[in-house]
Amino acid sequence: MTSPGSAMDSLSAALKCNIIPNQEYLLQGSVLDQYVEVLLHRLRGLCDNVDSGPESFHDHELCFTLRATNSSGAPMVLPLRVRRALDVSDAPFQLRYVGQQELGDKNRPTVVRSSIDMACSSTIVDFLTELGCRLDFEYIARGPGEGVEPISQSYLVELSVLAPSGQDAIGEDMRVFAEQLRPLVQLEKIDYKRLGSMM
């Protein structure tokens, strides 16, 4: 019987073999409330789980940042998100780090951003607060169905895949899938920096 290796050794090995899904491939778009049924119908036609129907969700997300200046005075920012299911009371909370998004050139089909995603205990909100994180904003996402306080007459549509880095073929698959939803939804690489300057 071999002795149990240290957890850090297993993590280094997993990093080396590139089996940790730490990249998110993302496309986003929207659909008007009145057409959401058409989109769901289209998705039922494209997806395998026709019998079980769409899985609903009702999640509360808190977006924190840890901020400080480094020794040379430059700002350091670490964004962290906590998500919990309001409809599944015994589900673990989810903690997520999402890195800077890379849009890449026009040949890259999706946004790619680094992501560390993990389940955790419900003490996470207190933990982050005491750690020095600041709550920037929070929201509730619910779907498919009516939101509690809708902020628009549209649904946000996201196509997201988490995978180990370097799996660029996934982006291509996502582009092809997104093509199937046109013109109902235009799933695109959204540049938040440009959105910010438009407001």
Add this chain to the structure above:
Amino acid sequence: MLGFQNQKNVCKIICMMGVTILTQFPTGNRTGPETVEVLSKRILALGAAQQGQFLVDCDTYTSIPQLGPQRTVHVLHNSEQPATVFSLLESGNKTIPLAADGLFDLLMMKMSSFYTPKKQTKAESKGLRYEIGDFCVKLGTVTVSSNFKGILVEVEYRPCVVPAMCWDLLKEFLQGLLGQSAPGNLPAYLQNRVQEIYSPIDTIHQYLEHFTLFRKSPGGMGLRTQ
């Protein structure tokens, strides 16, 4: 979002486990390996079977001065819960526990410019694991930054999850195994939680208390090194 939907279906992080008591066993004038040998003979003579090995380790990080009042994050792993990373955050007089998936270690790396590892403090307890009836016994050799510090004995009574209901039984078992070195009272941490349901984080709290004492002790609690 897709990832989260999948996580809803995974089992709960905190599974049920028995009540565990962690206690230090003095080495007296023996070396570490000699002490483990003595205890190992005793437990085998009681009819225990050796069942694998175990490892509990702890890394400690402190906040950089720019984050304000200093806070300390202890990150612990226990081979008994291999998919979980435990953290205890000390902030003022509060201690906040957290259990998370293995990727929490990766997040600590991302946080390395805010929380830096405290040098020369890596603590671990490792050794053999024994099963005897409803009890699980672990004989751990403790090192801090690779220096031998002492012996920790962990005894778990698996059928019960409430400390108050099995403390007498555990005390008797510990006396049979450790003689006069057996603890006469529940560990301080458990004394305020005797009626609560025991969970793996409670074992982690006990390990941290002992590791903290070992770290403060010069050259191994006045004991001979191996």
